[in-house]
Amino acid sequence: MFLQRWKLLFYLTALPDIVASLKSNQQAFSIEINKIILSHHTSSVDSSIIACAVSCFTDYNCCSASYNEDSKVCLLGNQCSPVMEDSTSFKTLTKQPRDVAYGKSAKQSSVFRNLSTNIASRAVDGDLNTWMHTETEYMPFWIVDLEKIYKIKQIEVFNRKSFHKFVVERLHDLDITVGATENELKLCAHYVGPSENGEHLVFQCKQEDIRYVKLMINGTEILHVAEVKVYAW
Secondary structure, three states: OOOEEEEEEEEOOOHHHHHHHHHHHHHHEEEEEEEEEEOEEEEEEEHHHHHHHHHHHHOOOOOOOEEEOOOOOOEEEEOOOOOOHHHHHHHHHHHHHOOOOOOOOEEEOOOOOHOOOHHHHHHOOOOOOEEEEOOOOEEEEEEEEEEEEEEEEEEEEEEOOOOOOOOOOOOOOEEEEEEEOOEEEEEEEEOOOOOOOOOEEEEEEEEEEEEEEEEEEOEOOOOOEEEEEEOOO
């Protein structure tokens, strides 16, 4: 009995250049057996379902694909949550959003006491026990460069942990803006707060053509967060 849905990481030995990119990006797909997407923007003939997945991965507009193992037809669609129908000849691949902020270049408006423990990269190091930390200032900010254009699904912010209530409640009146350039940012979400100790905040933010994500407090305050995760395709 086949599982109707399962996740697969494509670690391949063929197509070396593209495969290396797949490995480094840890691109995951879910697979629907005997399903076909109802709309597509591109069709091609590919040698295998793996080649079809590679075609989807390398096409920014592609978020889902259907492959027919008999005819070798690969259909690429731009819907990340595609409408599908039954088809015994097809399998449908859907890109899964992943954290694209981890390890990326980040900066902030100031660094508390110029200590390396408070720098911007601490918010994208995957460790909830470290944090970025600005000085007290007007509209302190932190920004991450995702290094390429993505379709964003959601942004998650982890508040730092502390025994002191006044410390954890500094996270309030927070604007999260996103854009293709640092100078063209638009509001994704606003958080009134204040936050609680180590709180995990999740903001739905479906935006396309995004490279930069910025956190900024409106007012005079200290900005510090333990981690920022940007889930995108």
